[in-house]
Amino acid sequence: MTAERIDDFPTRQIAGYRVRRGRPFPHGATLVPGGVNFSVFSDGATAMTLVLFERGAAEPMQELPFPPGYRIGSVFTMTVFGLDLESLEYGFRADGPFDPVRGDRFDRNAILADPHALLLSGRDTWGVPPDWSRPYQYRSMIALEDFDWQDDAPLRTPTEDLxxxxxxxxxxxxxxxxxxxxxxxxxxxxxxxxxxxxxxxxxxxxxxxxxxxxxxxxxxxxxxxxxxxxxxxxxxxxxxxxxxxxxxxxxxxxxxxxxxxxxxxxxxxxxxxxxxxxxxxxxxxxxxxxxxxxxxxxxxxxxxxxxxxxxxxxxxxxxxxxxxxxxxxxxxxxxxxxxxxxxxxxxxxxxxxxxxxxxxxxxxxxxxxxxxxxxxxxxxxxxxxxxxxxxxxxxxxxxxxxxxxxxxxxxxxxxxxxxxxxxxxxxxxxxxxxxxxxxxxxxxxxxxxxxxxxxxxxxxxxxxxxxxxxxxxxxxxxxxxxxxxxxxxxxxxxxxxxxxxxxxxxxxxxxxxxxxxxxxxxxxxxxxxxxxxxxxxxxxxxxxxxxxxxxxxxxxxxxxxxxxxxxxxxxxxxxxxxxxILREARHPLGVDFSGVGLPDVSWHGVRPWEPDWSPGSRLLAMMRCGRNAAGTKDHVYVAMNSHWEGHDLELPELSGGVWRIFADTGAAAPYDIHEPGTEPMPGHPRRHHIAPRSVVILTGSDD
Amino acid sequence: MAFTATLSSGSGAATIHLAGELDASTAPDFHEAIDDAVATGAGRLVIDASELTYIASAGLRALVFARQKVAEDVVIAITGVTEPVLKVIRMAGLDHGFAIATS
CATH class of the missing domain: 3.20.20.80 (Glycosidases)
Structure with a gap:
């Protein structure tokens, strides 16, 4: 049995609606026992009115001015009781100076959408042309927040894994x-x-x-x-x-x-x-x-x-x-x-x-x-x-x-x-x-x-x-x-x-x-x-x-x-x-952090350990070395060739194990990329030809 | 047509028979019937919607209310739902935890 609370009761009537002074926070329209608490901020308004519509009607069904006592600081707030939540649309009318040089653009003829509105009606179905003659286009609505999330919880996937x-x-x-x-x-x-x-x-x-x-x-x-x-x-x-x-x-x-x-x-x-x-x-x-x-x-x-x-x-x-x-x-x-x-x-x-x-x-x-x-x-x-x-x-x-x-x-x-x-x-x-x-x-x-x-x-x-x-x-x-x-x-x-x-x-x-x-x-x-x-x-x-x-x-x-x-x-x-090794949370530094015998990142050219940084270079190979989730050695070699000619690559020597070809965009499908476990070895263990404008990805493990 | 929600029970099931227009103004009657159905302790709740002439979003929400009100091991079956209403229930993701049969 819920105890009845004295603040759940209206204290007066405005325009036929039972109301009481509301709570300034949170802003917007909030369900409270028996009614809806409205709260809106305006520093410069001299007066504020709550405008209520029956859903879909062109003209308001009622306007409720906020009494002077319902203003706390620059927040106008009022609880209105007995509203039909489902068919209600609302907005505000703010009165105040129109003085653009001072920054004020009040217009008491405009009905304003609530900045905190949880739903807006007016464009309910995509592409249905609106009736622009209506005085209030985007109408604030109340949302019920009773969705059953079951046991949904944030996944909290590490950013680097996305x-x-x-x-x-x-x-x-x-x-x-x-x-x-x-x-x-x-x-x-x-x-x-x-x-x-x-x-x-x-x-x-x-x-x-x-x-x-x-x-x-x-x-x-x-x-x-x-x-x-x-x-x-x-x-x-x-x-x-x-x-x-x-x-x-x-x-x-x-x-x-x-x-x-x-x-x-x-x-x-x-x-x-x-x-x-x-x-x-x-x-x-x-x-x-x-x-x-x-x-x-x-x-x-x-x-x-x-x-x-x-x-x-x-x-x-x-x-x-x-x-x-x-x-x-x-x-x-x-x-x-x-x-x-x-x-x-x-x-x-x-x-x-x-x-x-x-x-x-x-x-x-x-x-x-x-x-x-x-x-x-x-x-x-x-x-x-x-x-x-x-x-x-x-x-x-x-x-x-x-x-x-x-x-x-x-x-x-x-x-x-x-x-x-x-x-x-x-x-x-x-x-x-x-x-x-x-x-x-x-x-x-x-x-x-x-x-x-x-x-x-x-x-x-x-x-x-x-x-x-x-x-x-x-x-x-x-x-x-x-x-x-x-x-x-x-x-x-x-x-x-x-x-x-x-x-x-x-x-x-x-x-x-x-x-x-x-x-x-x-x-x-x-x-x-x-x-x-x-x-x-x-x-x-x-x-x-x-x-x-x-x-x-x-x-x-x-x-x-x-x-x-x-x-x-x-x-x-x-x-x-x-x-x-491709998604570590720290940058590679060219250092052998994981004790695999090779640095975490290294750069190569046509010949290993000899990257060509000259302006005319259009080929670069990157080798990433470290350990996979199981702790075993993992190596990835990526050769990127934007040159219109192919090149014979000499591959870096692994500390153990062999290179296998995971992807070669210069090869015709289905040999352009391979299922894990089916990657072929290069014809020569330390050589691979990279085709014009191609990327080659090799993997090496210590098996 | 006036809305009615009538509860009947027997052989381990409680049945709520809905008729008329289910909207925000009549949803409380439905809620009340759900409360009464829970009180019977039946292991199965049947919501018979075959004589509903109209259902608004408040009516759809009442179904969510039923699911949250009734113990998890109680099966809720909704029968006699029209295709368009069923579609809305599915699109809005409200179909979790119901056995739904169309009319």
């Missing part, structure tokens, strides 16, 4: 060939977990899943006249709400459950979940953008403003979130804690994270309090924190992002030099050595897990396009091919775009294998772009943020037509998991 797979919830299964019951949804992705397991990855990084509006892109495809979407979703509306349009059950308001079911089943399959989060800007744009939430509640707190009251634009999208303001810091921290505690996610990748270390006037801070706070937070303590360590305002911090021993980085330098080496550029082998060894020059004090290595990501060419196009082809984006990066470091192997030339296609396939091979033997954390394992193409478009169509979707027929590449990728991932 193989990350970056994907888009909709794009992964939206293609008709996916064969799942609910294409393009959380449930669809959940149905593809067996594929991910078979591939061997142990971590998915989901492009933004916080609620956004796929209709906030006004452009059309000039070729087809079709309306373009905001497909990627880097334009957040609700930071606490999972995107409803990604849920097959969004129309039922059950997107939170569906997303949780996905996380739970990924965990059961041994796969961690990272979220790509966008705290650098919001969907409210600049002074010409819409007023959705923050702008109308407390513009001067949430955004970086110039002395004249305009928006700083370090994000390239109109506004910049004022991340190191104490109130905004709390907001970001609360949000991340919510996703870890309520949704069991395992970590985050922060979009344009360099913005997170700028102060309110945009100056980079030497000791940014937000980053420090996230690094030491008790709830985030064992999560992965990965920074995209640059922004659109020119701040580039790869190698020196403020990290507090916790943060990893997307290693943009790894991507750039790998691409340049692969296409055969001069003067790359010196830097290549540093990058494949975990970039000790950048992360010496932090360990290789600080380096997320990648060759491709959602931003830029897919792997297939990297070897098929010299230039971007973004005409379909409606900006005259002016959008997207120009420094792609790509090479089309002789023909721009698709070709029937068998030699060009064979070279492209080999180049893709070369890229995957080097990525998966590099020290650091490899990240694959979804579909690259099967040669997905975007027809040369390197910025498909607006393309909700076959340009972006994973065509699952590739799994059959690119079976050779897929097999190679699976084997390479398996190889990485089988060789702990």
């Amino acid at each position: 193989v990350i797979y970056e994907t888009h919830v909709r794009g992964f299964t939206r293609h008709p060939s996916s064969g799942v019951p609910a294409p393009g949804t959380y449930a669809g992705l959940r149905a593809k977990i067996p594929y991910l397991r078979e591939l061997g990855i142990n971590c998915v990084e989901l492009m933004p899943i916080f609620e956004f509006d796929e209709f906030d892109n006004g452009r059309v495809n000039p070729g087809t006249g079709e309306r373009l979407h905001n497909y990627w979703g880097y334009n957040t509306i609700g930071f606490f709400a999972p995107k409803a349009g990604y849920a097959a059950t969004g129309a039922y308001g059950m997107q939170a459950d569906e997303f949780k079911a996905l996380v739970k089943d990924l965990h059961k399959a041994g796969i961690e979940v990272l979220l790509d989060v966008v705290f650098n800007h919001t969907a409210e744009g600049n002074e010409h953008g819409p007023t959705i939430s923050f702008k109308g509640l407390d513009n001067a707190t949430y955004y970086m403003l110039t002395p004249e009251g305009y928006y700083y634009n370090f994000s390239g999208t109109g506004n910049t979130v004022n991340c190191n303001h104490p109130v905004v810091r709390d907001f970001v921290l609360t949000c991340l804690r919510h996703w870890v505690a309520e949704y069991h996610v395992d970590g985050f990748r922060f979009d344009l994270a360099a913005i997170l270390d700028r102060g309110p006037d945009g100056t980079p801070l030497p000791n940014p309090p937000l980053l420090e706070q996230l690094a030491y937070d008790p709830i985030l303590r064992h999560t992965k924190l990965i920074a995209e360590a640059w922004d659109a305002g020119g701040l580039y911090q790869v190698g020196h992002f403020p990290n507090y021993g916790r943060w990893s980085e997307w290693n943009g330098k790894y991507r750039d030099v790998l691409r340049r080496f692969l296409k055969g550029d001069e003067g790359t082998v010196g830097e290549l050595a540093a990058r494949v060894a975990g970039s000790p020059d950048l992360y010496g004090g932090r360990g290789p897990a600080a380096s997320v290595n990648f060759i491709t990501a959602h931003d830029g060419f897919t792997l297939n396009d990297l070897v098929s196009y010299n230039d971007k082809h973004n005409e379909a984006n409606g900006e005259g091919n002016a959008d997207g990066a120009n420094d792609n470091n790509s090479w089309n192997c002789g023909v721009e775009g698709p070709t029937s030339d068998p030699e060009v296609n064979a070279l492209r396939l080999r180049q893709m294998k070369n890229a995957l091979a080097i990525l998966l033997v590099s020290q650091g954390v490899p990240m694959l772009l979804a579909g690259d394992e099967a040669g997905r193409t975007q027809l040369g478009n390197n910025n498909t943020y607006c393309q909700d169509n076959e340009l972006s979707w994973f065509d699952w027929t590739l799994v059959d037509t690119s079976a050779e590449l897929l097999r190679f990728a699976r084997q390479m991932i398996g190889f990485r998991h089988a060789h702990p």
Whole structure:
């Protein structure tokens, strides 16, 4: 028998609703016995009103002004009793000055979404055109947090052991060939977990899943006249709400459950979940953008403003979130804690994270309090924190992002030099050595897990396009091919775009294998772009943020037509998991730490122990030596040749045992890669011919 | 149509027969029937949904409530569920711990 509590009772009526003064924390709408506690912060508001809607109705059913006594500091709070949780939508109306020079943009005509809303309705089913005449587009809703997690627990996979797979919830299964019951949804992705397991990855990084509006892109495809979407979703509306349009059950308001079911089943399959989060800007744009939430509640707190009251634009999208303001810091921290505690996610990748270390006037801070706070937070303590360590305002911090021993980085330098080496550029082998060894020059004090290595990501060419196009082809984006990066470091192997030339296609396939091979033997954390394992193409478009169509979707027929590449990728991932020496938590130093008679890393050329570091060199071999999990000796030799000619390699002598060929991208399938235990020996125990533009991987054990 | 949740029991099973519209306003009646069913100590709980005319997300949540309320070794069978409702239950991941039969 629960004792009745006096604070469970209303003390007065407002607009026909029984209410009492609420509790200021937590912010947002929280279930309390008999009612809902509403709490919202606004420093500058002179008055605040809670606006209640019946689900789906255009006009509010009631407006409840917060009485003066319901304001504590700058927090307005009220508990409302007897609400129908399922059919309720709510928002706020904030009254205050409109004085942009002072930073205030209050508008009492706007109904504002709750920044802490746990669900948002309004874009419940992807692609259903909204009714723009409605006064309140994105409607806050209450979420019930009664999902049965069973015994789900964080996997806590060591960061250095991760193989990350970056994907888009909709794009992964939206293609008709996916064969799942609910294409393009959380449930669809959940149905593809067996594929991910078979591939061997142990971590998915989901492009933004916080609620956004796929209709906030006004452009059309000039070729087809079709309306373009905001497909990627880097334009957040609700930071606490999972995107409803990604849920097959969004129309039922059950997107939170569906997303949780996905996380739970990924965990059961041994796969961690990272979220790509966008705290650098919001969907409210600049002074010409819409007023959705923050702008109308407390513009001067949430955004970086110039002395004249305009928006700083370090994000390239109109506004910049004022991340190191104490109130905004709390907001970001609360949000991340919510996703870890309520949704069991395992970590985050922060979009344009360099913005997170700028102060309110945009100056980079030497000791940014937000980053420090996230690094030491008790709830985030064992999560992965990965920074995209640059922004659109020119701040580039790869190698020196403020990290507090916790943060990893997307290693943009790894991507750039790998691409340049692969296409055969001069003067790359010196830097290549540093990058494949975990970039000790950048992360010496932090360990290789600080380096997320990648060759491709959602931003830029897919792997297939990297070897098929010299230039971007973004005409379909409606900006005259002016959008997207120009420094792609790509090479089309002789023909721009698709070709029937068998030699060009064979070279492209080999180049893709070369890229995957080097990525998966590099020290650091490899990240694959979804579909690259099967040669997905975007027809040369390197910025498909607006393309909700076959340009972006994973065509699952590739799994059959690119079976050779897929097999190679699976084997390479398996190889990485089988060789702990490739994923040690410390950088190799060229020292024999494990007593195997050879240093942990050494460099070689055509002749052993004689690497050619000259600018014209296009061949480098790396040997990694140590012990495997069972404590026996393990050796891996990786020869990387971007020269258009083959070379006869003399192999380093092992301290015992023999070399076996695990992979040779110059060999025709199925001899390009071998099942563990079936690796053949080279024709001569100390010699192997490396073909033009090829990678050879040998293993040696002391058996 | 008014919602009703009727409990009957016999031969080791408790059966809750649902009829009408199950939504946020009627879910408490369902919860009450679940409590009563638990009190019978039956080893098997059957939820007969064949005469439900409408089910909202609160109704689906009531199923989760039933699973959490009833001892783990008690089998819960849901019968007479329509295909669309079954699909939502599966997509949202609420099907754990139920034996579900469609109508």
